[in-house]
Amino acid sequence: MLPIVHFQDLGLIDYQEAWDYQEKLFAQSIALKIERRNGTSEEETKNYLLFCEHPHVYTLGKSGTEEHLLLNQEGLDEFDAKFYKINRGGDITYHGPGQLVAYPIFDLDYFFTDIHKYMRYLEEAVIGVLAHYGVKGERSEGFTGVWIDTDKPTARKICAMGVKSSRWVTMHGIGFNVNSNLSYFSHIVPCGIEDKAVTSLQQELGRPVDMQEVKDLLQEKLASQFGFTYAQ
Incomplete structure (x- = not known):
């Protein structure tokens, strides 16, 4: 029997609100696992996949440095952006309208207990979506996420990743x-990487992309990659 994932599209949602919701689901799963281990509950954990977009926001992971944000508070206000230090791995990144954000709250005991493999699976799903549009997504040695033209001076990142x-x-x-506004990346050192650019599917194709189509494709690729089915 395939693992079941509960999908929710949160639409455009404030970063803090989405973070709090993630934390709630995350904490529930961990508490259940502890109760099951202690024999005080037989209830099983649930897997969730959240899609959303955020208003302009910069987030700094545990291994990052605040110097990679090139704006002070006045600059953040000018560009109508917020800044949060958060508890994922990785350095600084940007989220904003036109960027598809996916938050899997998965209990990997349903799949495999290997975070490195988990990250590669996320990357592979995005690479599959890009292939649908005739864009060749790649991995860049030593870095997480999905890239384009990794062997050229024009190497650029199209998808960032960070998990806890x-x-x-x-x-x-x-x-x-x-369909991200890439100018917002000019205010940070994206993911702490100074010598590589960022891009978007819109920029690669030279036209806006139907976000709902991308969402549908990513849902499909994630289910295929991890081998799960969605709750009805």
């Missing part, structure tokens, strides 16, 4: 630049 896990439950996830 505890007791094999995951949170946070991916930021896939679909």
Whole structure:
């Protein structure tokens, strides 16, 4: 029997609100796992996949440095952006309208207990979506996420990733630049990488992309990659 994932599209949602919701689901799963281990509950954990977009926001992971944000508070206000230090891995990144954000809150005991493999699976799903549009997504050695033209001076990142896990439950996830306003990346050192550019699917294709179509494709690719089915 395939694992079941509960899908929710949160639409355009404030970063803090989405983070709080993730934390709630994450904490519920961890508490259930502890109760099951202690024999005080037989209830099973649930897997969730959240899609959303955020208003302009910069987030800094645990391994990042605040110097990679090139705006002070006045600059953030000018560009109508917020800034949060958060508990995922990785450095600084940007989220905003036109970027598809995916947050899997998965109990990896349903799949495999290997975070490295988990990250590669997320990357492979995005690579599959890009292939649908005739764009060749790639991995860049030493970096997470999905890239284009990794062997050229024009190497550019199209999808950033950062996760947190505890007791094999995951949170946070991916930021896939679909129709993103790429000028916002000029105010940070994206993911702490100074010598590579960022791009979007819109920029690669030279036209806006139907976000709902990308969402449908990513849902399909994630289900195929991980081998799960969606709750009805």
